[in-house]
Amino acid sequence: MWSFIEQLLSLLAPPCLLCNSFSANLDNYCPDCYAELPHNHHCCAICALPFDVDFNASIVCGDCLQQPPNMNHGFDQALAALHYLPPVSSLVHALKDQDNQAAGRLLAACLQRYIESHNPDLPQLIIPMPIHKQRLQERSFNQAKVIGKLLSKRLEIPLKDGVIERQINTPSQQGLNKKQRRRNLRQAFVVNDSTSIAKLLQQVEHIAIIDDVMTTGASANEVARTLRKAVCHELRVDAWCVARTLPPNSKLHLY
Ligand SMILES: [Zn+2]
Numbered sequence: 001m002w003s004f005i006e007q008l009l010s011l012l013a014p015p016c017l018l019c020n021s022f023s024a025n026l027d028n029y030c031p032d033c034y035a036e037l038p039h040n041h042h043c044c045a046i047c048a049l050p051f052d053v054d055f056n057a058s059i060v061c062g063d064c065l066q067q068p069p070n071m072n073h074g075f076d077q078a079l080a081a082l083h084y085l086p087p088v089s090s091l092v093h094a095l096k097d098q099d100n101q102a103a104g105r106l107l108a109a110c111l112q113r114y115i116e117s118h119n120p121d122l123p124q125l126i127i128p129m130p131i132h133k134q135r136l137q138e139r140s141f142n143q144a145k146v147i148g149k150l151l152s153k154r155l156e157i158p159l160k161d162g163v164i165e166r167q168i169n170t171p172s173q174q175g176l177n178k179k180q181r182r183r184n185l186r187q188a189f190v191v192n193d194s195t196s197i198a199k200l201l202q203q204v205e206h207i208a209i210i211d212d213v214m215t216t217g218a219s220a221n222e223v224a225r226t227l228r229k230a231v232c233h234e235l236r237v238d239a240w241c242v243a244r245t246l247p248p249n250s251k252l253h254l255y
């Protein structure tokens with residue numbers, strides 16, 4: 001009888017996006033595939049840069065040791081659930097390029113699990129990393145908002161879109177180093193000038209920016225700077241992303 005019910009349920013449940021088995025949960029992944037994902041377990045405690053080795057302690061990378069991002073009014077802390085490696089990269093593209101909502105649910109669930117396991121101070125507000133109007137028209141949605149909305153619902157933290165606008169359609173950041181990316185992004189973001197947004201920002205002291213992928217963290221730093229400039233009080237800004245690209249020379253892709 002039980003196996004009959006199980007069979008029936010398996011017909012209703014969506015298959016695992018990664019292995020097509022019918023043992024997936026409602027977020028479209030099965031326990032085996034989840035265990036095999038490239039989780040960002042060992043990383044910098046400030047910028048989430050993946051480490052090749054397990055230092056068995058909470059440590060900080062060389063860059064953050066020299067100059068943590070918030071020293072330049074960038075973000076306070078980044079959390080990145082996964083490495084930007086297959087199959088995560090394919091899922092990110094499935095969401096971004098094909099509007100694959102199932103992939104979005106899977107990625108949001110991974111970020112949620114990561115956040116819950118790290119138990120950080122939760123922000124009062126979530127804002128998705130904005131994309132330029134032109135790109136929004138081409139794509140019709142912002143993938144960071146898809147992930148942010150799911151997370152907002154699950155963690156019960158309000159999400160507000162449109163707080164920050166991307167006023168310059170920056171050319172692709174691919175192939176640029178940290179310094180070039182920062183120059184590329186200077187004045188790329190602006191706070192929406194409506195009174196309701198100004199009022200909202202005066203009321204919050206802790207915000208998390210949500211994005212799908214973080215490479216150098218230059219965009220998150222620039223958004224954090226822009227937000228801080230708009231308020232007169234101290235503001236904590238965290239950057240939460242689904243995946244972090246590996247640093248150059250990382251050997252993690254070999255494992
Ligand atoms: Zn699976």
Ligand SMILES: [Zn+2]
Pocket residue numbers: 044045046047048049060061062063064065
């Ligand atoms: Zn770091």
